[in-house]
Amino acid sequence: MGWFKGRLSRSEADRPTRPVCDSCGAELERTKSYYLATRDVVLSESYWTTHFTLVKALQDKLVMDDSQQLGVFDETLRVASGQRSPWGICENCSELFTFDRDEARSCAIRDVAPPRSGPVHPAECTLFAAAAWERVFDRWPANVPQPEVAYTCDFCEKKIYAGEIADVIPRTRMQQLRAEGIIEHDPVSGPRPGTDTWVSCQPCMARQLASQYRRR
Numbered sequence: 001m002g003w004f005k006g007r008l009s010r011s012e013a014d015r016p017t018r019p020v021c022d023s024c025g026a027e028l029e030r031t032k033s034y035y036l037a038t039r040d041v042v043l044s045e046s047y048w049t050t051h052f053t054l055v056k057a058l059q060d061k062l063v064m065d066d067s068q069q070l071g072v073f074d075e076t077l078r079v080a081s082g083q084r085s086p087w088g089i090c091e092n093c094s095e096l097f098t099f100d101r102d103e104a105r106s107c108a109i110r111d112v113a114p115p116r117s118g119p120v121h122p123a124e125c126t127l128f129a130a131a132a133w134e135r136v137f138d139r140w141p142a143n144v145p146q147p148e149v150a151y152t153c154d155f156c157e158k159k160i161y162a163g164e165i166a167d168v169i170p171r172t173r174m175q176q177l178r179a180e181g182i183i184e185h186d187p188v189s190g191p192r193p194g195t196d197t198w199v200s201c202q203p204c205m206a207r208q209l210a211s212q213y214r215r216r
């Protein structure tokens with residue numbers, strides 16, 4: 001098990017000996033965790049936002065120039081997307097991802113890799129990582145072509161680029177999600193004229209799915 005993937009730059013001596021969450025580093029009780037495939041992790045903008053927030057804190061201390069920062073962007077993508085083993089994820093961090101929770105919990109309990117585990121081509125996660133980079137650093141990474149903005153999230157006003165994952169929520173489902181408290185606040189915009197739907201970005205969708213699962 002490749003624990004602590006989020007801190008791959010640590011030296012061997014610094015690596016914890018007990019299992020920890022591969023996203024936040026908190027100690028992990030395996031049977032209460034989730035095992036995610038690399039694909040489920042690196043296609044999550046929320047994961048990258050969390051990760052790049054740590055990276056930025058470090059870069060600010062080191063005073064890196066633009067090309068050094070972009071080098072870090074490329075290298076981080078290459079290393080994370082190349083992970084062969086599953087990622088052990090804690091309950092808190094599970095809100096960052098959209099995945100099959102029953103399957104991921106079952107894999108953690110049995111200590112087996114989830115289906116579709118293994119490396120992902122870095123190009124597949126570039127868009128999600130770049131969108132997160134823009135959020136954290138307030139500028140799009142100059143070494144990545146910037147797509148068109150397709151929508152704005154009706155819940156958090158985040159830009160949703162063409163090719164990003166988003167959820168379209170019709171009125172009946174919206175009413176149900178609001179009544180059940182899974183969506184805690186009224187959307188800030190919408191419904192979309194013509195379709196009577198609301199658009200949820202991937203980070204909002206991941207939080208909504210986590211909330212739905214916990215209320216079962």
Ligand SMILES: [Zn+2]
Nearest residue numbers: 021024090093
């Ligand atoms: Zn965690």
Ligand SMILES: [Zn+2]
Nearest residue numbers: 153156201204
């Ligand atoms: Zn959103």
